[in-house]
Amino acid sequence: MASKERYSAKDKSLHGLHGSLLLQAKPGFYLILFLLAWFLFVSTLFNSHRGGRSEGQILDLRSHAGDEVGQLSAVTGRCPEGIAQFYMYDLPPRFNFALLDACRTLNVYTDMCPHVANRGLGQLIFSAPGDELRRADGSWYATHQFIGEMIFHARAERHPCRTTDPLVAEIFYVPFYGGLHASSKFREPDLAERDRLAVELEEFLLDQPTWWRRNGGDHFLALGRTAWDFMRDDADGSVDFGANRLLRLPAVANMSVLTVERNPWKGHNQFGVPYPSYFHPRTEEEVLSWQDAMRRARRTHLFAFVGGPRKGIEKAAVRAAILEQCGASPRCLRVECEPGSSQCHDPDRVLEVMMGSEFCLQPPGDSFTRRSVFDAVLAGCVPVFFSPHTAYTQYGWFLPADAAEYSVFLDGEERWGRIEEELSQIPQEEVARLRSRVIGLIPRLTYAHPNATNLAFRDAVDVVLARLTEVVRQRFGE
DSSP: OHHHHHHHHHHHHHHHHHHHHTTTOOHHHHHHHHHHHHHHHHHHHHHHHTTOOOTTOOOOSSOSOOTTTGGGOOOOSOOOTTOOOEEEOOOOGGGTGGGGGGGGGSSSSSOOHHHHTGGGTOEEOOOOTTOSSSOOTTSBEEOOTTOHHHHHHHHHHTOTTEESOTTTOSEEEEOOOHHHHHHHTTTOSOHHHHHHHHHHHHHHHHTOHHHHTTTTTTEEEEOSSOGGGGOOOOSTTOOOOSOOOGGGSHHHHTSEEEESSOOTTTOTTEEEOOOOOSBOOSSHHHHHHHHHHHHHOOOOEEEEEEEOOOOSHHHHHHHHHHHHHHHHOTTEEEEEOOTTOOGGGOHHHHHHHHHTEEEEEEOOOSSSOOTHHHHHHHTTOEEEESSGGGTTTTOTTTSOSSGGGTOEEOOSHHHHTSHHHHHHTSOHHHHHHHHHHHHHTTGGGSOOOTTOOSOSSOOHHHHHHHHHHHHHHHHTTO
């Protein structure tokens, strides 16, 4: 509010000055005043596009410094039991922060400048007085689905288990913004250029003494896109879908790789991590309050679907069935994701629909997984899956081993051809049990705010670090 009040005062001052000069000024002065106003407008517009800070924001796009965060450097709190100390490489900027200078071209489909602001949290969502749907200021952001690598980096910087001494570290984090780089090169015809930065990263790692201690087996990457974007196969006749070869590099094959979607068949060193949703809590109280609100939410509809049609035989079939049945049923809520529509990217609209429904349909997206799964969990909406690879083979570190504890699986065309009938047959006691389990998963599937300290729960980053600790200790017999 302080920032807004300063701008308001300036606007009033300029208005007063302009009013007094209208009585005396010569015509030439109006030209000067016009040019001054135009300069202020252009400057403001430029700063907003560059992710300029307002109250509640964290940092500018690249810098480690910022008034609101104290440089994200004050590591506080005690390292939780079961998490090893980790060392974070200070990579040359070309591997992460320098990429953000070209934020408008980091994705061939959208301008990423608003999304890389606030260390990847995106634009702050402000609450409206008396509107329970719009949450408390400071913890809700319009977060992009493929930005998790930036959020992980920011959270790791202040994590209490981080050490600056590589000699005492058990695991090593390489903060490469590989997903942002890959998406900026999807249309690059020169395959060597697509791979160049990934190859340079491999060369950098092989030059580090810490790498050779265990041949990279204690190192990990966190990538914000699916594994498929880093597994291009250049064999004769293979399909070029616009990816690079990062995960096929020999050094990277020794590492652990975190990705929002792993290869279910060949991803031996890949571990699925949640897509980031909109909630980035700073305290346990915020989480408990939100969970309580989801338990009390008035769910007026049986099921909901946020999405649109897809291409491809199987995806097109299940999506067409969902769209047809949802459109024909008064018990279904839908957010249409048609080309040019902004509804699918409106956090309030998405959460409103999910909070008002008992079940949320989760067919495969462009790939097997969907960010919508984690939006649904955040809204306390029981996910309904149509492929085991949308969640069951992906997020073993985060979800119960028994899928029936928290979800419904409609396997086969016969069952997903009668969605409303299938869901209507589930007893209300079972629906309540499923919803309770889903709401209980919210903390571990959430990426806490980078400024959060002394959390009394484990967020997604804590879960990752604890499981990586187990992986490394088992691998090396510790």
